[in-house]
Amino acid sequence: MGLEEALARTPTGERPRFDTSRGSLVGSRCTGCSTTVWPGRAVCHRCGSWDVEDIAFAGTASLLTFTEVHVARPGLEAPYTLGQVRVDEGGPLLFGRVRGLTEAVRLPCPVRIVVSGTGSGKPTYWFEPAA
Numbered sequence: 001m002g003l004e005e006a007l008a009r010t011p012t013g014e015r016p017r018f019d020t021s022r023g024s025l026v027g028s029r030c031t032g033c034s035t036t037v038w039p040g041r042a043v044c045h046r047c048g049s050w051d052v053e054d055i056a057f058a059g060t061a062s063l064l065t066f067t068e069v070h071v072a073r074p075g076l077e078a079p080y081t082l083g084q085v086r087v088d089e090g091g092p093l094l095f096g097r098v099r100g101l102t103e104a105v106r107l108p109c110p111v112r113i114v115v116s117g118t119g120s121g122k123p124t125y126w127f128e129p130a131a
Contacts, residue, residue: 015040015054018124020117024056025125027092036092057092060130061085062108066098085111085127097126105129 016026017039028040032049038057043050066083076097083098086108098111110130117124 009042009050012039012041015042018115018117019056020115022056023113023115024059025087025094025113025115026054026056028052029055029090034090036087036090038087038092038094057113058088059113061087061091061094061111061113061127063098063105063111063127063129064093064108066101083111083127085113087113098128099126100128102129 015028018024019026025038026040027036027038029036029052030044030047030049031051031053033044033047035044035046036055036057037045040054041052044052062085064084064086066081068079068081070079072078081098081101082095084093084095086093099114101109111127112130113125114128115125
């Protein structure tokens with residue numbers, strides 16, 4: 001792909017991030033090195049290729065680590081939980097809000113990705129235990 005074609009691609013800030021009809025996150029995968037990212041990018045950050053495709057990620061992931069936050073922020077009352085997950089089926093590593101954890105949680109913990117179309121300033125996606 002030449003520079004003209006790369007510049008004609010949808011810029012990163014304008015790429016879709018959510019598919020609320022399917023309830024999934026939409027990112028990109030490089031066809032050259034298979035790197036996946038969310039949100040999607042116009043150019044692969046790993047190898048620099050412009051040959052990236054938009055993909056809808058799996059709705060499940062593995063929670064790898066989490067922490068409880070005690071400082072409120074607009075739209076979120078403290079305490080709330082943030083965690084890092086690895087999206088299943090070769091998806092990216094993500095960071096976001098986790099809901100519904102119990103003290104008995106063991107890591108890695110299977111979670112599902114919930115996508116909300118509220119658009120009210122609150123997180124539009126979060127992770128919940130799959131069981």
